Amino acid sequence: MIDSRPIILVAGAPLSGVTSVAGALADRLKRHRVLERLGPGERPAAVVFVVSAAAPLTESDAAVLDIAAANTDAVVAAVSKIDVHRTWPQVLDTNRALLARHAARYAGLAWVPVAADPHIGPARVDRLAEQLRALLSQPARSPQKPLRINPVRPQIPVRPQMQQMRIQMSAQARTVCLALRTDLRDEAAEVNRHEVDEFSSGVRRRVVAVAAELEAALTGRLTHLTGGLQLSAPPCPPLDSYLPRWCRPRPENRLTVALSAGFGLGISLTVSRVLADIAPDWTPAVTGGALVAGVVLTGWVIRTRGLAAQRTALDRWVIEVTAGLRAAMEDDLATRLSAAEFALAAAAAAGETAALRRFPNPAWSDRT
Amino acid sequence: MAVHPFAALLRAGTEALDEPTLGRLTAKLSAPMRVGVAGRRGSGRDTVRRVLRGAGAVVAEPGEPADIDVYLCVETLTREDIDALAAAPRPAVAVLNKADLSGFRGAGPMAMAAERCRGLERDTGVPILPLAGLLAVAACDPAVLDPPLVEALRTVLVEPVRLSPPIRRRMLAELDFFGIAIAAEAVCGGADHAELAARLRGVSGLPAVLEAIGRAGASLRYRRLIAALAGLAGHAVGRRGIPVAEFLAGDAVVQARMHAATDAMADSGPADLLRRAIHWQRYARGPVSVLERDCATDIARGALRLWSEAGGIPEPVR
Numbered sequence: 001m002i003d004s005r006p007i008i009l010v011a012g013a014p015l016s017g018v019t020s021v022a023g024a025l026a027d028r029l030k031r032h033r034v035l036e037r038l039g040p041g042e043r044p045a046a047v048v049f050v051v052s053a054a055a056p057l058t059e060s061d062a063a064v065l066d067i068a069a070a071n072t073d074a075v076v077a078a079v080s081k082i083d084v085h086r087t088w089p090q091v092l093d094t095n096r097a098l099l100a101r102h103a104a105r106y107a108g109l110a111w112v113p114v115a116a117d118p119h120i121g122p123a124r125v126d127r128l129a130e131q132l133r134a135l136l137s138q139p140a141r142s143p144q145k146p147l148r149i150n151p152v153r154p155q156i157p158v159r160p161q162m163q164q165m166r167i168q169m170s171a172q173a174r175t176v177c178l179a180l181r182t183d184l185r186d187e188a189a190e191v192n193r194h195e196v197d198e199f200s201s202g203v204r205r206r207v208v209a210v211a212a213e214l215e216a217a218l219t220g221r222l223t224h225l226t227g228g229l230q231l232s233a234p235p236c237p238p239l240d241s242y243l244p245r246w247c248r249p250r251p252e253n254r255l256t257v258a259l260s261a262g263f264g265l266g267i268s269l270t271v272s273r274v275l276a277d278i279a280p281d282w283t284p285a286v287t288g289g290a291l292v293a294g295v296v297l298t299g300w301v302i303r304t305r306g307l308a309a310q311r312t313a314l315d316r317w318v319i320e321v322t323a324g325l326r327a328a329m330e331d332d333l334a335t336r337l338s339a340a341e342f343a344l345a346a347a348a349a350a351g352e353t354a355a356l357r358r359f360p361n362p363a364w365s366d367r368t
Numbered sequence: 369m370a371v372h373p374f375a376a377l378l379r380a381g382t383e384a385l386d387e388p389t390l391g392r393l394t395a396k397l398s399a400p401m402r403v404g405v406a407g408r409r410g411s412g413r414d415t416v417r418r419v420l421r422g423a424g425a426v427v428a429e430p431g432e433p434a435d436i437d438v439y440l441c442v443e444t445l446t447r448e449d450i451d452a453l454a455a456a457p458r459p460a461v462a463v464l465n466k467a468d469l470s471g472f473r474g475a476g477p478m479a480m481a482a483e484r485c486r487g488l489e490r491d492t493g494v495p496i497l498p499l500a501g502l503l504a505v506a507a508c509d510p511a512v513l514d515p516p517l518v519e520a521l522r523t524v525l526v527e528p529v530r531l532s533p534p535i536r537r538r539m540l541a542e543l544d545f546f547g548i549a550i551a552a553e554a555v556c557g558g559a560d561h562a563e564l565a566a567r568l569r570g571v572s573g574l575p576a577v578l579e580a581i582g583r584a585g586a587s588l589r590y591r592r593l594i595a596a597l598a599g600l601a602g603h604a605v606g607r608r609g610i611p612v613a614e615f616l617a618g619d620a621v622v623q624a625r626m627h628a629a630t631d632a633m634a635d636s637g638p639a640d641l642l643r644r645a646i647h648w649q650r651y652a653r654g655p656v657s658v659l660e661r662d663c664a665t666d667i668a669r670g671a672l673r674l675w676s677e678a679g680g681i682p683e684p685v686r
Contacts, residue, residue: 015444015484052443052468060447084469086540091410119472120545131476219493 003085005033007042008132011231013061017080020117024125029132044073046135048128053079053088053113057095062102074135077111078128083118109133159341165221166337173329174213180210181322188314193307196314200246203318205327211239211250215331222340234339236332242324249313256309260301268294372398373589373628379618384611389603396596400426401585404434404458405470408448411440412465415501422508423578434458436584438577440465441496445488453494459584461497463577468500468546477546478571497580500572503547507569512542513551513561521555524548586631587659593628594662599620619673626670629663637667641675644668 009030010022018036025048026034051057069075079095082088092111100107112131115124166167177268184203191199272290276283372378374397381390382676403425405413405484413430416438420427428434437460441449445462453462467481474480488496506512520535539548547568554567569575597616604613615621630636637647645668652664676682 013444013446054469055408055442058408058446058448084471084545085466086544094410216493219490223491223493 003033006045006136007038008032008034008046008048008052008136009038009044009068009279010034010036010048011064012080013052013064014059016050016052017114017116018050020077021048021080021114021125021128024114024123024172025132026117026130028125032136039135043071044068045072046076046132047072048132049075050080050114051077051091051095053081053091054079056091057098059102062099065099065106066103072183074138075106075109076128076131076135078114079105079111080116082113082124083115083120089115098100105258122205161225162337162341162344165225166333169214169221169333170330172217173326173333176210176214177322177326177329180206180325181319184318184322185315188311188318191311191314193303193310196248196310199314200317203246203321204243207243208239211325211328215332218336223338226340226344234335236335237328239325239328242328242331244317244320244324246314246317247310247313256305257302260305261298263295263301264296264298267297326364374574374593374624377620377624380618382617384615384618385600385603389600389612393596393600396592396599398530399592401436401588402426402428402432402434403581404432404437405440406452406460407435407440407465408442408446411442412501413440415505416440416463416465416499419499419501419504419508419574420581422505423574425578425581435588436443436461436581438463438581442466443470444484445492445494445496448493453658455462459585459588461577461580462494464496464498465501467498467573468544470498472545478573495596497576497579498573499577500546502542502544503550503568503572504574506543506547506551507572507574509567510561510565513564517542518555518561520549521552525556526550583631583634586628586634590625590628590632590663591659593624597625619677622666622670622673625666629666629670633660633663633667637671641678642680645671645675 008025010018010025012018012021022034022036032045035044047065047069049068051061051318065075065077077095077099079088079092085091085141092113096109096111099109110131112128113124115121118124184206187199268290271293272287274285275290279286375649378390378394378397381393385390385393392507403420404429405417405420406515407413407416417427419436435458437458439449439453439456439460439462441462442465445453449462453460464481464485468477470477470481470484478498478500481500483515485496485498488494516535520531520539523530524539543551550571551564551568554564559567600616601611604616637644637651648664648671652661652668656664
């Protein structure tokens with residue numbers, strides 16, 4: 001069913017309290033539809049422009065009002081969050097002056113203080129609701145101009161760049177993961193018995209650091225590409241879910257002990273027989289010595305084979321971990337790129353692309 | 369009195385350099401790091417200037433040249449804020465001011481502000497730190513927490529009715545809701561003046577901001593050192609330049625460069641000296657900026673010098 005109630009558009013900068021003002025107004029003005037965003041072809045009967053009382057408004061806030069009030073003169077401005085920001089009267093006066101200077105049509109604008117979702121004290125939205133009712137009861141005040149429909153701009157420059165970035169970023173992830181794997185395998189081949197735990201936690205640290213680095217690079221490039229468009233990163237599965245855990249190769253240990261003991265005993269038996277043949281007078285001493293040597297040899301072989309097994313397991317584990325890291329990075333890249341494409345398409349449909357500007361990001365520019 | 373960061377270098381310089389050269393070097397290395405405060409109107413620039421002055425920083429007044437910028441935003445990053453940060457000609461530390469007003473639900477305003485900063489950082493790639501300017505002023509400026517205010521803080525939890533309107537207004541103006549809550553809790557818990565100031569300082573987020581400024585200053589200090597030493601190289605020529613050349617190649621210079629570079633990189637690498645040298649040498653070969661490469665090379669050189677002093681013997685590489 002088509003909702004034919006007149007529309008009240010609540011507009012403002014992100015985090016200025018638009019959602020709570022819209023919610024409070026929707027509760028109080030049941031005969032109107034209160035929206036934060038217009039659908040295609042929709043036209044507001046009145047516009048509520050919300051500015052936070054945290055600080056005086058900026059040019060970009062005023063630009064939001066310009067777009068929202070393009071088709072109507074029925075505008076009420078609200079200074080929100082007055083429960084928390086005690087300096088709201090000064091902010092309100094400054095805003096009134098700033099907006100009057102911004103455009104002559106806003107000189108007589110009604111400014112109302114509101115606290116729609118107060119953290120301290122009661123809600124204060126009734127004055128705004130009354131102001132709106134009074135405004136809406138007057139005959140329509142839409143300016144005599146046709147409804148502007150913003151054409152959807154083709155995303156010619158952005159889309160190929162996006163594809164290019166996908167290739168570059170996945171290449172970067174691949175190179176970094178390969179380099180990390182080579183590095184870690186080299187180190188795994190030289191690990192001591194006592195260093196195994198240290199090494200495995202070190203691998204985790206490095207993987208997390210590399211993931212953070214790639215993530216930062218991706219954020220930087222995305223920000224650069226979208227020119228400051230508000231992009232909220234979609235949630236991705238945690239990195240831990242991609243990384244296999246390190247566990248010591250236990251079952252192999254018993255086999256190693258059995259084989260090494262056989263090896264050591266065999267050597268000691270052979271040596272003692274040979275020596276007993278050469279010097280029959282010394283047989284007891286030779287047998288004792290050969291036994292001790294056999295035990296020592298057994299211990300040495302067990303240790304060495306154990307270490308070799310650990311190193312092999314570490315090597316396999318390192319390969320799995322880097323593969324997991326690569327998968328995580330590729331998933332992250334795909335999710336964030338598709339979210340960015342979606343946001344860009346939405347922005348283009350809303351006709352905001354013209355206002356977008358590119359900006360270099362200080363976080364990743366060369367620091368020299 | 370803080371120790372001069374290049375004290376050891378300047379001490380070594382007194383023996384090798386003549387009076388005017390040493391004077392120039394000292395002047396270059398001792399120039400203060402001026403912090404400028406920028407931000408949109410109403411973001412609390414004056415308050416933060418007062419805070420930084422109280423915390424011992426050299427603050428550039430509006431219009432004066434600065435070495436590091438502290439850029440203030442409120443609530444969120446507007447398009448103007450992002451543009452200003454992107455166009456910043458100097459190292460800038462972005463700060464979300466008025467963090468104590470972020471909301472009084474859940475884990476409290478500072479936790480909410482920290483969460484918001486993380487979100488903004490993830491969305492825009494600009495690292496931001498939360499700061500409650502009023503609390504930081506109260507912690508840094510002894511004039512704020514004077515006896516009448518402390519007395520009022522003691523009363524506010526017990527008998528708020530007894531407070532006179534002027535002192536109520538003053539409390540609100542100097543500390544605001546969150547500051548009053550934190551300070552009154554500390555005072556009623558028996559905190560003295562120093563403990564109260566320390567509590568406010570800790571809650572305000574000032575330590576992290578000062579640390580970030582210090583980090584931004586570290587790369588600047590490293591660059592100053594390199595520029596000053598490069599200026600000296602011109603004097604290390606001919607017979608009269610021998611002591612200067614020896615000074616430039618000496619341990620004091622190498623160690624000073626290593627320490628400045630370590631500060632600039634905010635990381636010293638492995639504890640073992642030889643491993644540290646190898647780590648930074650590898651790092652310098654990687655795809656890093658010129659500054660990072662220089663820093664890494666200096667750390668590797670300093671670590672090798674320390675290693676050989678500690679009895680390390682070079683051996684051929686396999």
